[in-house]
Amino acid sequence: MFEPKIKIGVSFCLLGERVRYDGSHKFDRLVADVLASTVELLPICPEAEIGMGVPRPPIHLVRNGDEVEAVSVENKFEEFMHSLQSLANARKHDLISLSGYIFKSKSPSCGLTDVPIIELKSQKVMNLGSGVYANSVREMVPALPVEDELRLNNWDKFHNFMERVQLFKAWQSLDKGNSHDKAKFHQNGCIHLLARSRRFVNELNNLFLSQESQNTSTSNRNYIVQLMHLLSEIPSRSGHARAMRSEVCSGTIQLSSNEKEIALQQIDLYENREIKLGQLLVRFYESPWHNRKTSNYLNPYPRDVLLSAMQHFNDRHQILNLSKEKRSNFESVNYWAQSTNGLYTNSIFRRSNSY
Ligand code: SF4
Numbered sequence: 001m002f003e004p005k006i007k008i009g010v011s012f013c014l015l016g017e018r019v020r021y022d023g024s025h026k027f028d029r030l031v032a033d034v035l036a037s038t039v040e041l042l043p044i045c046p047e048a049e050i051g052m053g054v055p056r057p058p059i060h061l062v063r064n065g066d067e068v069e070a071v072s073v074e075n076k077f078e079e080f081m082h083s084l085q086s087l088a089n090a091r092k093h094d095l096i097s098l099s100g101y102i103f104k105s106k107s108p109s110c111g112l113t114d115v116p117i118i119e120l121k122s123q124k125v126m127n128l129g130s131g132v133y134a135n136s137v138r139e140m141v142p143a144l145p146v147e148d149e150l151r152l153n154n155w156d157k158f159h160n161f162m163e164r165v166q167l168f169k170a171w172q173s174l175d176k177g178n179s180h181d182k183a184k185f186h187q188n189g190c191i192h193l194l195a196r197s198r199r200f201v202n203e204l205n206n207l208f209l210s211q212e213s214q215n216t217s218t219s220n221r222n223y224i225v226q227l228m229h230l231l232s233e234i235p236s237r238s239g240h241a242r243a244m245r246s247e248v249c250s251g252t253i254q255l256s257s258n259e260k261e262i263a264l265q266q267i268d269l270y271e272n273r274e275i276k277l278g279q280l281l282v283r284f285y286e287s288p289w290h291n292r293k294t295s296n297y298l299n300p301y302p303r304d305v306l307l308s309a310m311q312h313f314n315d316r317h318q319i320l321n322l323s324k325e326k327r328s329n330f331e332s333v334n335y336w337a338q339s340t341n342g343l344y345t346n347s348i349f350r351r352s353n354s355y
Pocket of ligand 1: 011012013014019020021044045046047048104107109110
Protein backbone atom coordinates (compact mmCIF):
# COMPACT_ATOMS: atom_id res chain seq x y z
CA MET A 1 0.00 0.00 0.00
CA PHE A 2 1.25 3.51 -0.87
CA GLU A 3 2.30 5.30 2.28
CA PRO A 4 2.47 9.13 2.14
CA LYS A 5 5.87 10.65 2.86
CA ILE A 6 6.69 11.98 6.29
CA LYS A 7 6.05 15.76 6.34
CA ILE A 8 8.35 17.96 8.43
CA GLY A 9 8.33 21.76 8.92
CA VAL A 10 11.73 23.54 8.72
CA SER A 11 13.11 27.02 9.23
CA PHE A 12 13.59 28.19 5.66
CA CYS A 13 17.17 29.49 6.14
CA LEU A 14 18.34 25.91 6.94
CA LEU A 15 17.64 24.98 3.32
CA GLY A 16 20.12 27.59 2.10
CA GLU A 17 17.44 30.20 1.32
CA ARG A 18 18.70 33.76 1.80
CA VAL A 19 15.97 34.92 4.16
CA ARG A 20 17.97 35.97 7.24
CA TYR A 21 17.95 39.57 8.45
CA ASP A 22 21.27 40.26 6.70
CA GLY A 23 20.35 38.47 3.47
CA SER A 24 22.36 35.36 4.33
CA HIS A 25 21.28 31.74 5.00
CA LYS A 26 22.16 28.93 7.39
CA PHE A 27 22.46 25.97 5.03
CA ASP A 28 22.44 22.72 6.97
CA ARG A 29 23.43 19.62 5.02
CA LEU A 30 21.47 17.15 7.14
CA VAL A 31 18.25 19.11 6.56
CA ALA A 32 18.86 20.40 3.04
CA ASP A 33 20.41 17.29 1.50
CA VAL A 34 19.52 14.24 3.59
CA LEU A 35 15.97 15.07 4.69
CA ALA A 36 15.01 17.14 1.64
CA SER A 37 15.64 14.09 -0.56
CA THR A 38 13.83 11.56 1.65
CA VAL A 39 10.88 13.31 3.35
CA GLU A 40 8.53 16.17 2.43
CA LEU A 41 9.64 19.48 3.92
CA LEU A 42 7.49 22.54 4.57
CA PRO A 43 9.84 25.56 4.74
CA ILE A 44 8.65 28.63 6.65
CA CYS A 45 10.53 31.83 7.48
CA PRO A 46 8.24 33.54 10.01
CA GLU A 47 10.00 36.92 9.89
CA ALA A 48 9.80 37.06 6.09
CA GLU A 49 6.17 35.84 6.15
CA ILE A 50 5.00 38.64 8.45
CA GLY A 51 6.42 41.13 5.95
CA MET A 52 9.64 42.20 7.67
CA GLY A 53 11.49 41.96 4.34
CA VAL A 54 15.02 40.77 3.45
CA PRO A 55 17.34 42.33 4.48
CA ARG A 56 15.72 43.79 7.62
CA PRO A 57 16.83 45.20 10.97
CA PRO A 58 17.49 42.29 13.37
CA ILE A 59 15.19 41.66 16.34
CA HIS A 60 15.92 40.32 19.81
CA LEU A 61 13.98 39.23 22.89
CA VAL A 62 13.93 41.68 25.79
CA ARG A 63 12.54 41.32 29.29
CA ASN A 64 10.56 44.35 30.41
CA GLY A 65 9.33 43.66 33.96
CA ASP A 66 7.43 40.36 33.79
CA GLU A 67 6.95 40.54 30.03
CA VAL A 68 9.20 39.24 27.26
CA GLU A 69 8.92 41.13 23.98
CA ALA A 70 10.37 40.70 20.49
CA VAL A 71 11.60 44.13 19.42
CA SER A 72 13.87 45.62 16.78
CA VAL A 73 17.49 45.88 17.95
CA GLU A 74 17.59 49.40 16.50
CA ASN A 75 14.25 50.62 17.85
CA LYS A 76 12.86 49.15 21.06
CA PHE A 77 9.38 50.59 20.28
CA GLU A 78 9.06 48.51 17.12
CA GLU A 79 7.66 45.18 18.36
CA PHE A 80 6.89 41.97 16.45
CA MET A 81 5.56 39.71 19.20
CA HIS A 82 1.93 39.80 18.17
CA SER A 83 2.55 39.28 14.42
CA LEU A 84 4.88 36.32 15.04
CA GLN A 85 2.39 34.71 17.44
CA SER A 86 -0.49 35.25 15.00
CA LEU A 87 1.44 33.59 12.18
CA ALA A 88 1.11 30.17 13.84
CA ASN A 89 -2.69 30.63 13.83
CA ALA A 90 -2.66 31.77 10.22
CA ARG A 91 -0.70 28.63 9.24
CA LYS A 92 -2.73 26.31 11.51
CA HIS A 93 -3.97 24.16 8.62
CA ASP A 94 -0.37 23.44 7.51
CA LEU A 95 1.03 23.01 11.02
CA ILE A 96 -1.44 20.34 12.09
CA SER A 97 -0.52 18.30 9.00
CA LEU A 98 3.16 18.08 10.07
CA SER A 99 4.71 15.10 11.85
CA GLY A 100 7.78 17.04 13.05
CA TYR A 101 9.50 20.43 12.96
CA ILE A 102 13.19 21.40 12.72
CA PHE A 103 13.87 24.93 13.93
CA LYS A 104 16.92 27.16 13.58
CA SER A 105 18.70 27.36 16.92
CA LYS A 106 19.21 30.65 18.81
CA SER A 107 16.83 32.67 16.62
CA PRO A 108 14.45 35.07 18.44
CA SER A 109 11.67 33.73 16.20
CA CYS A 110 12.64 30.08 15.60
CA GLY A 111 14.91 29.06 18.53
CA LEU A 112 13.62 26.30 20.80
CA THR A 113 15.42 26.78 24.12
CA ASP A 114 18.62 28.74 23.57
CA VAL A 115 17.53 32.26 22.63
CA PRO A 116 19.22 35.03 24.69
CA ILE A 117 16.73 37.19 26.61
CA ILE A 118 18.11 40.68 27.25
CA GLU A 119 17.20 42.75 30.30
CA LEU A 120 15.90 46.07 28.98
CA LYS A 121 17.63 48.35 31.48
CA SER A 122 21.06 46.73 31.71
CA GLN A 123 21.08 45.36 28.14
CA LYS A 124 22.65 42.18 29.58
CA VAL A 125 21.62 38.62 28.77
CA MET A 126 19.41 37.49 31.68
CA ASN A 127 18.62 33.95 30.62
CA LEU A 128 17.80 31.76 27.64
CA GLY A 129 14.30 31.11 26.33
CA SER A 130 12.24 30.12 23.29
CA GLY A 131 11.72 32.02 20.04
CA VAL A 132 8.27 33.58 19.67
CA TYR A 133 7.06 31.66 16.61
CA ALA A 134 8.53 28.31 17.76
CA ASN A 135 6.76 28.76 21.09
CA SER A 136 3.41 29.42 19.39
CA VAL A 137 3.81 26.31 17.20
CA ARG A 138 4.50 24.17 20.28
CA GLU A 139 1.50 25.60 22.10
CA MET A 140 -0.70 24.85 19.10
CA VAL A 141 0.55 21.26 18.59
CA PRO A 142 2.09 20.23 21.95
CA ALA A 143 2.77 16.62 20.89
CA LEU A 144 4.64 17.64 17.71
CA PRO A 145 8.24 16.27 17.75
CA VAL A 146 10.60 19.24 17.49
CA GLU A 147 14.38 19.66 17.26
CA ASP A 148 16.88 22.32 16.26
CA GLU A 149 19.60 21.80 13.65
CA LEU A 150 22.44 21.85 16.20
CA ARG A 151 21.03 19.01 18.29
CA LEU A 152 19.89 17.15 15.19
CA ASN A 153 23.48 16.88 13.94
CA ASN A 154 24.12 14.24 16.58
CA TRP A 155 23.27 10.67 15.56
CA ASP A 156 21.47 9.71 18.82
CA LYS A 157 19.32 12.82 18.72
CA PHE A 158 18.60 12.45 15.02
CA HIS A 159 17.51 8.83 15.53
CA ASN A 160 15.38 9.82 18.51
CA PHE A 161 13.72 12.63 16.51
CA MET A 162 12.91 10.37 13.53
CA GLU A 163 11.57 7.66 15.85
CA ARG A 164 9.18 10.19 17.44
CA VAL A 165 8.23 11.61 14.03
CA GLN A 166 7.30 8.17 12.66
CA LEU A 167 5.22 7.30 15.74
CA PHE A 168 3.48 10.66 15.69
CA LYS A 169 2.67 10.17 12.01
CA ALA A 170 1.15 6.77 12.86
CA TRP A 171 -0.95 8.47 15.57
CA GLN A 172 -2.15 11.16 13.13
CA SER A 173 -3.52 8.55 10.74
CA LEU A 174 -4.96 6.33 13.50
CA ASP A 175 -8.73 5.89 13.74
CA LYS A 176 -9.10 6.96 17.39
CA GLY A 177 -12.57 5.46 17.55
CA ASN A 178 -11.26 1.96 16.78
CA SER A 179 -10.28 0.52 20.17
CA HIS A 180 -8.43 -2.42 18.60
CA ASP A 181 -6.16 -0.16 16.49
CA LYS A 182 -5.66 2.13 19.44
CA ALA A 183 -4.61 -0.78 21.67
CA LYS A 184 -2.13 -1.90 18.98
CA PHE A 185 -0.68 1.60 18.78
CA HIS A 186 -0.36 1.66 22.56
CA GLN A 187 1.38 -1.72 22.59
CA ASN A 188 3.88 -0.47 20.00
CA GLY A 189 4.42 2.77 21.97
CA CYS A 190 5.16 0.70 25.10
CA ILE A 191 7.97 -1.15 23.30
CA HIS A 192 9.55 2.21 22.45
CA LEU A 193 9.20 3.23 26.10
CA LEU A 194 10.67 -0.04 27.32
CA ALA A 195 13.96 1.08 25.76
CA ARG A 196 13.88 4.08 28.12
CA SER A 197 12.53 2.65 31.37
CA ARG A 198 9.96 0.20 32.72
CA ARG A 199 8.64 3.04 34.88
CA PHE A 200 7.72 4.92 31.68
CA VAL A 201 5.80 1.86 30.41
CA ASN A 202 3.82 1.66 33.68
CA GLU A 203 3.14 5.39 33.57
CA LEU A 204 1.71 5.26 30.03
CA ASN A 205 -0.20 2.05 30.76
CA ASN A 206 -1.92 3.70 33.71
CA LEU A 207 -2.85 6.69 31.58
CA PHE A 208 -4.13 4.46 28.77
CA LEU A 209 -6.27 2.34 31.12
CA SER A 210 -7.66 5.34 32.99
CA GLN A 211 -8.73 6.96 29.69
CA GLU A 212 -9.76 3.81 27.81
CA SER A 213 -13.49 4.42 28.15
CA GLN A 214 -13.34 8.16 27.43
CA ASN A 215 -11.98 8.59 23.87
CA THR A 216 -12.47 12.36 23.94
CA SER A 217 -10.21 14.76 22.06
CA THR A 218 -8.81 15.89 25.43
CA SER A 219 -7.99 12.35 26.62
CA ASN A 220 -6.41 11.50 23.25
CA ARG A 221 -4.39 14.69 23.33
CA ASN A 222 -3.16 14.04 26.90
CA TYR A 223 -2.14 10.53 25.90
CA ILE A 224 -0.07 11.47 22.84
CA VAL A 225 1.52 14.49 24.55
CA GLN A 226 2.65 12.24 27.40
CA LEU A 227 3.94 9.53 25.04
CA MET A 228 5.94 12.05 22.98
CA HIS A 229 7.30 13.65 26.14
CA LEU A 230 8.54 10.30 27.53
CA LEU A 231 10.03 9.34 24.17
CA SER A 232 12.23 12.42 24.06
CA GLU A 233 14.58 10.71 26.54
CA ILE A 234 17.38 8.99 24.62
CA PRO A 235 17.75 5.26 25.40
CA SER A 236 21.03 3.63 26.38
CA ARG A 237 22.53 0.84 24.25
CA SER A 238 21.21 -1.78 26.69
CA GLY A 239 17.81 -0.06 26.61
CA HIS A 240 17.64 -0.35 22.80
CA ALA A 241 18.71 -4.01 23.06
CA ARG A 242 16.03 -4.71 25.71
CA ALA A 243 13.25 -3.25 23.55
CA MET A 244 14.46 -5.07 20.43
CA ARG A 245 14.61 -8.44 22.20
CA SER A 246 11.11 -7.83 23.50
CA GLU A 247 9.88 -7.07 19.96
CA VAL A 248 11.59 -10.17 18.53
CA CYS A 249 10.21 -12.47 21.25
CA SER A 250 6.74 -10.91 21.61
CA GLY A 251 5.25 -12.69 18.60
CA THR A 252 4.03 -9.41 17.04
CA ILE A 253 6.19 -10.28 14.00
CA GLN A 254 5.90 -13.78 12.54
CA LEU A 255 9.48 -15.08 12.77
CA SER A 256 10.64 -18.64 12.24
CA SER A 257 12.83 -20.01 15.05
CA ASN A 258 15.88 -19.61 12.78
CA GLU A 259 15.01 -15.96 11.96
CA LYS A 260 14.45 -15.25 15.63
CA GLU A 261 17.81 -16.75 16.57
CA ILE A 262 19.65 -14.68 13.92
CA ALA A 263 17.87 -11.48 15.02
CA LEU A 264 18.81 -12.11 18.68
CA GLN A 265 22.44 -12.76 17.69
CA GLN A 266 22.52 -9.40 15.85
CA ILE A 267 21.13 -7.66 18.93
CA ASP A 268 23.86 -9.28 21.06
CA LEU A 269 26.51 -7.96 18.64
CA TYR A 270 25.06 -4.47 19.02
CA GLU A 271 24.89 -4.65 22.82
CA ASN A 272 28.50 -5.89 22.92
CA ARG A 273 29.54 -2.80 20.87
CA GLU A 274 30.62 -4.85 17.86
CA ILE A 275 28.22 -3.00 15.54
CA LYS A 276 26.46 0.37 15.72
CA LEU A 277 22.72 0.98 15.97
CA GLY A 278 22.48 2.12 12.32
CA GLN A 279 24.28 -1.02 11.13
CA LEU A 280 21.96 -3.20 13.18
CA LEU A 281 18.87 -1.49 11.73
CA VAL A 282 20.21 -1.89 8.18
CA ARG A 283 20.62 -5.65 8.85
CA PHE A 284 17.01 -5.78 10.03
CA TYR A 285 15.81 -3.88 6.95
CA GLU A 286 17.64 -6.39 4.80
CA SER A 287 16.18 -9.40 6.61
CA PRO A 288 13.57 -11.43 4.70
CA TRP A 289 10.98 -10.73 7.42
CA HIS A 290 11.20 -6.92 7.45
CA ASN A 291 8.14 -6.47 5.19
CA ARG A 292 5.90 -8.48 7.48
CA LYS A 293 5.46 -5.56 9.84
CA THR A 294 6.38 -1.92 9.41
CA SER A 295 6.80 0.94 11.84
CA ASN A 296 8.05 -1.00 14.85
CA TYR A 297 11.14 -0.87 16.97
CA LEU A 298 13.17 -2.92 14.49
CA ASN A 299 12.48 -0.67 11.49
CA PRO A 300 11.47 2.60 13.14
CA TYR A 301 11.44 4.90 10.08
CA PRO A 302 11.94 4.61 6.30
CA ARG A 303 15.06 2.83 5.12
CA ASP A 304 16.13 5.59 2.70
CA VAL A 305 16.10 8.15 5.55
CA LEU A 306 18.27 5.84 7.66
CA LEU A 307 20.78 5.13 4.85
CA SER A 308 21.13 8.79 3.84
CA ALA A 309 21.56 9.85 7.46
CA MET A 310 24.19 7.17 8.08
CA GLN A 311 26.13 8.41 5.04
CA HIS A 312 25.89 11.97 6.36
CA PHE A 313 27.12 11.09 9.86
CA ASN A 314 29.90 8.96 8.39
CA ASP A 315 31.08 11.86 6.18
CA ARG A 316 30.82 14.22 9.12
CA HIS A 317 32.86 11.92 11.32
CA GLN A 318 35.58 11.68 8.66
CA ILE A 319 35.69 15.45 8.21
CA LEU A 320 35.94 16.04 11.95
CA ASN A 321 38.88 13.62 12.00
CA LEU A 322 40.78 15.38 9.21
CA SER A 323 43.99 17.14 10.19
CA LYS A 324 43.59 20.84 10.94
CA GLU A 325 45.13 21.85 7.60
CA LYS A 326 42.93 19.51 5.57
CA ARG A 327 39.85 20.56 7.50
CA SER A 328 40.47 24.26 6.86
CA ASN A 329 40.97 23.33 3.21
CA PHE A 330 37.61 21.59 3.30
CA GLU A 331 35.92 24.43 5.15
CA SER A 332 36.99 26.99 2.57
CA VAL A 333 35.57 24.77 -0.18
CA ASN A 334 32.42 24.16 1.88
CA TYR A 335 32.03 27.91 2.34
CA TRP A 336 31.97 28.23 -1.43
CA ALA A 337 29.38 25.43 -1.57
CA GLN A 338 27.22 27.30 0.95
CA SER A 339 27.57 30.52 -0.99
CA THR A 340 25.98 28.72 -3.93
CA ASN A 341 23.01 27.68 -1.78
CA GLY A 342 24.54 24.26 -1.18
CA LEU A 343 23.92 23.13 -4.73
CA TYR A 344 27.32 21.49 -4.98
CA THR A 345 27.69 20.28 -1.42
CA ASN A 346 27.31 16.57 -2.19
CA SER A 347 30.16 16.58 -4.68
CA ILE A 348 32.29 18.68 -2.34
CA PHE A 349 31.75 16.22 0.49
CA ARG A 350 32.70 13.33 -1.80
CA ARG A 351 35.85 15.18 -2.83
CA SER A 352 36.71 15.95 0.78
CA ASN A 353 36.75 12.24 1.64
CA SER A 354 39.71 11.68 -0.68
CA TYR A 355 41.90 14.29 1.00
S1 SF4 B 1 15.79 31.62 11.87
FE1 SF4 B 1 13.62 31.61 11.31
S2 SF4 B 1 13.09 33.78 11.13
FE2 SF4 B 1 15.32 33.66 11.08
S3 SF4 B 1 15.84 33.55 8.92
FE3 SF4 B 1 15.69 31.45 9.65
S4 SF4 B 1 13.59 30.86 9.19
FE4 SF4 B 1 13.66 33.09 9.08
